[in-house]
Structures are given as C-alpha cells and as structure tokens.
Amino acid sequence: MNDGHGPNSTHLFESTVRQHQAMVFSLAYHFLQDAAAAEDVAQEVFVQLYRNFRSIQSPGHLRFWLRKVTVHRSLDELRRRPPQPISLEEVAEASTDPAPGDPWLSARLRRLVAALPPKPRMVVILRFQEDLELREIADTLEMPLNTVKSCLRRALAVLQAKLARSVGDVKV
Amino acid sequence: MRAFEDELRSALRRREPPAGFGNRILSRVEAEERKAVLRPRLFRNPAVRWLAAAAMACVLLIGVALERRAMERRLQAHRAAQEAILALRITRYELNHALDRAMRRGGRDPRQEGQIFSPKEQP
Known part of the structure; x- marks a missing residue:
C-alpha cells in the first residue's frame, strides 16, 4: 500500500x-x-x-x-x-450531528450501551456502528465466534429489558 | 427486534471527531518525522542498534573489570605496607630487647639508658 x-x-x-x-x-x-x-x-x-x-x-x-x-x-x-460507576444520566453527549431517529431514545440507548461490561459493549458497537458480521467481530476481538454470538444475544436482551423499564418509568 | 436494532444503529452511528483532529495527528506525525531525521541514519537499522548496545555493554563490563583489578592492586599494596610496618615494629622490639640484654651483661642499668651514651662517659 x-x-x-x-x-x-x-x-x-x-x-x-x-x-x-x-x-x-x-x-x-x-x-x-x-x-x-x-x-x-x-x-x-x-x-x-x-x-x-x-x-x-x-x-x-x-x-x-x-x-x-x-x-x-x-x-x-x-x-x-x-x-x-457509569450513571445513566451522566454520560456526555459529544456530537452536534442531528440524529436520524428519536433523539431521546438514541441518547438513552447510548447510555445503556455505555453501562454494559467492556467486551459485550464492544461487540454491540462493532455490530451496530460498523455493521460487522459476527465472524468479523470475532476476528477483531480475537474471541471465539460462539462467544461473540452469545455475548451479543445477552447484551441485546439486557438493553431491551433496561430500555423497556426506562420507557416505562417515563410513561409513569 | 428489527426496530430495536435499527434504533441501536441510529444511536451508534459514526460521528465526526472534533474540528482540527486530522491536523493534530499530522502535527504529531511531523514531530515524529523530525525526531527520526535527527537520529543518525545508521542507527535506524535495528541490527546496528543491537550491535551498538552490545558494544556499549562490552565497554561497560571491561571498565568494571579494570576498576576491580585496580582496586585489588590497591588492597594488595595496602596489605604489603601494613606487613612492612609490622616487620619494622618486630625488628625494633628485637633490637631493644638485644640492647637491654647487652647492657645487663655489662652491669649497666638499662633504666638509666639515657646515661649510657652520655657525653661524660664516652671515651
């Protein structure tokens, strides 16, 4: 090159x-x-x-x-x-780019991702920021493919559950 | 689930770094380049750097060995001087003892040693 x-x-x-x-x-x-x-x-x-x-x-x-x-x-x-300890309310916003979806929901999701443990957090970021395939994530993180799969599944479940709870809190 | 994943994609979309980011990197890289230019071309070769390090280590070891040898010589000289002083002390003791015996045989009191060679008694 x-x-x-x-x-x-x-x-x-x-x-x-x-x-x-x-x-x-x-x-x-x-x-x-x-x-x-x-x-x-x-x-x-x-x-x-x-x-x-x-x-x-x-x-x-x-x-x-x-x-x-x-x-x-x-x-x-x-x-x-x-x-x-990362407080869900304390995570800073750095960019001024306009968000395409719901800004409140995006901010909430970023905070929830930031509260994940390091490896699952990186798996989620590589999957949804970079749109990488699971095999590529496994190669990047030097992790077995099945570990990446289970890591992602668990992380998504945790994020969904916490998001549902926080959305519920807001509605109340 | 699909909608949730789309929301995640949107939340984690790429964002541009702060203004001037690229220029700051280029400044750092230029600073590295300047440092590399200052380093002699010869020393950019890892083999030469290893050889230089080995040569420096050898010089250091030789220096330590020479200093140790010099220290041993100084110690030996000091020991020899101490032994010479001891030998002189023994000789003085023996001489005094012999003189003492000779004077006793001659009927003189060695305690009046000071008078033996007084100017009056000298022939």
Missing part, C-alpha cells in the same frame, strides 16, 4: 486519516463515552498506523487493522482508568 515515508506517503496518510477518522473516533467514543479520551485513543491509533504504514497491504486490511488497534487501545484505556 505504501513504499515508505516521504511526501507522497504523507499525502496518502493524510487522505487515509480523513477517510477513516470518523470510524476510529466513533469506536473509541461509543466505547469510552468521553470525547477527549476518544480523541487521544484515535490519535494514538493513527500515529501507530503511520509507523506501520508499510505493512498495510490493502484497503480491507487497513480497515481491519484500524478497527482492531482502536478496539484494543480503547480496552487498554478503560483498564488504565480507575473504576467509575
């Missing part, structure tokens, strides 16, 4: 950053629910990509590499932090 570091590769790298920055930042942001930490993680990922640019063989390999490194960096970042 790249024959070394030089002016041409810098331009190629720049266009790669512009093309994939939303994916990398969003993975980290949806996982960490902290815009500043997500930006740090995303920057680290792209600096690491620059160092390893020569080893990237194809656009598909690039996307896989970026997802994998972002996922692992985000998990590392979470491990480094002191444990903080």
